[in-house]
Amino acid sequence: MSHQGCVVWLTGLPGSGKTTIARALEAELRTEGVPVEVLDGDEIRAALSPELGFSPADRELHNRRVIFLAKLLSRNGVVAIVSLISPYRAVRDAAREELGRFVEVWVKCSIEECIRRDPKGHYRRALSGQNAQMTGVQAPYEPPERAELVADTEQWSVERCVAEICGVVAASGYLPPRGLAPRGLAQ
Amino acid sequence: MSHQGCVVWLTGLPGSGKTTIARALEAELRTEGVPVEVLDGDEIRAALSPELGFSPADRELHNRRVIFLAKLLSRNGVVAIVSLISPYRAVRDAAREELGRFVEVWVKCSIEECIRRDPKGHYRRALSGQNAQMTGVQAPYEPPERAELVADTEQWSVERCVAEICGVVAASGYLPPRGLAPRGLAQ
Numbered sequence: 001m002s003h004q005g006c007v008v009w010l011t012g013l014p015g016s017g018k019t020t021i022a023r024a025l026e027a028e029l030r031t032e033g034v035p036v037e038v039l040d041g042d043e044i045r046a047a048l049s050p051e052l053g054f055s056p057a058d059r060e061l062h063n064r065r066v067i068f069l070a071k072l073l074s075r076n077g078v079v080a081i082v083s084l085i086s087p088y089r090a091v092r093d094a095a096r097e098e099l100g101r102f103v104e105v106w107v108k109c110s111i112e113e114c115i116r117r118d119p120k121g122h123y124r125r126a127l128s129g130q131n132a133q134m135t136g137v138q139a140p141y142e143p144p145e146r147a148e149l150v151a152d153t154e155q156w157s158v159e160r161c162v163a164e165i166c167g168v169v170a171a172s173g174y175l176p177p178r179g180l181a182p183r184g185l186a187q
Numbered sequence: 188m189s190h191q192g193c194v195v196w197l198t199g200l201p202g203s204g205k206t207t208i209a210r211a212l213e214a215e216l217r218t219e220g221v222p223v224e225v226l227d228g229d230e231i232r233a234a235l236s237p238e239l240g241f242s243p244a245d246r247e248l249h250n251r252r253v254i255f256l257a258k259l260l261s262r263n264g265v266v267a268i269v270s271l272i273s274p275y276r277a278v279r280d281a282a283r284e285e286l287g288r289f290v291e292v293w294v295k296c297s298i299e300e301c302i303r304r305d306p307k308g309h310y311r312r313a314l315s316g317q318n319a320q321m322t323g324v325q326a327p328y329e330p331p332e333r334a335e336l337v338a339d340t341e342q343w344s345v346e347r348c349v350a351e352i353c354g355v356v357a358a359s360g361y362l363p364p365r366g367l368a369p370r371g372l373a374q
Contacts, residue, residue, distance in 0.1 A: 035263050035264065037259060047255050048252050048255055051238075069256065069259060072259070072260060073259060073263060076224060076260060076263060077222065077264070078263045
């Protein structure tokens with residue numbers, strides 16, 4: 001298997017659009033025949049880390065588990081799309097260091113807009129005092145300083161985010177050049 | 188990627204030879220160009236589950252994490268070689284159910300011989316009272332009833348174990364037929 005994998009690491013506030021972009025990117029790459037797996041923070045928490053909470057130590061352990069999974073997959077030729085708040089810069093930098101073939105995407109959205117969207121009701125609960133460790137409310141989010149791409153979901157459509165990510169991943173040498181074999185065009 | 192993965196699940200007492208067989212099988216498959224990954228119970232414990240002990244509940248959670256990893260890898264075309272005591276029949280049966288493409292290998296060795304080998308000193312510590320949850324001493328090991336192969340490491344060499352496993356995996360349709368393209372023979 002000559003295909004080499006990589007990790008596309010989507011970081012951002014809850015409600016910024018990470019999961020939506022991850023699933024759309026997964027669908028696009030699958031259509032192109034690229035082996036791909038989404039590592040969604042919430043799903044992996046439920047499957048692997050039901051005992052963990054949201055303290056800094058627990059978040060770090062959870063994120064380290066995700067890094068471990070991403071490493072196993074990417075070194076076996078899979079594009080591992082990580083969708084994870086990953087609020088701490090140090091953890092993201094450790095992921096970059098350990099994973100090597102790494103593309104960090106800051107899924108950027110203002111806290112006001114995230115609160116307006118609130119797809120899972122987490123902000124509502126946090127703002128009414130039922131969750132005291134919510135990223136963006138009580139817990140910090142450290143904005144990326146080294147991201148290969150900033151995907152501003154208040155400005156860009158999901159389609160544009162996916163296309164921009166594919167472009168960066170290809171430019172990094174982890175996907176074939178884009179547009180050489182356009183699908184859907186008659187030859 | 189047309190290649191389909193599978194899981195080779197090595198179960199047996201501590202000291203029965205699981206890790207040795209796993210590494211030899213990995214080397215053989217890698218030589219053949221098959222994507223392969225060893226999921227070693229001890230290593231995964233250290234990486235993912237440093238907080239877990241050896242109570243029945245902790246063992247089960249650890250084993251479930253290994254199943255999750257094996258699933259991610261095998262559905263992406265990798266032969267995942269699991270090397271795990273996995274003493275409980277119910278957990279192994281759950282793994283078989285969830286993983287689908289599954290070959291259970293009982294790495295069989297008498298407790299007397301395992302105690303004699305004792306590569307990590309676990310038996311010595313358990314027998315001197317420093318470890319009260321040792322499989323085969325205080326904790327149960329439930330012998331497989333559905334294993335696709337019994338590899339008796341008191342009778343078979345490592346080479347023979349690897350060859351027999353490859354045969355069973357191929358016969359299950361998860362590897363190409365053996366011996367059709369012998370390596371090292373002039374054409």
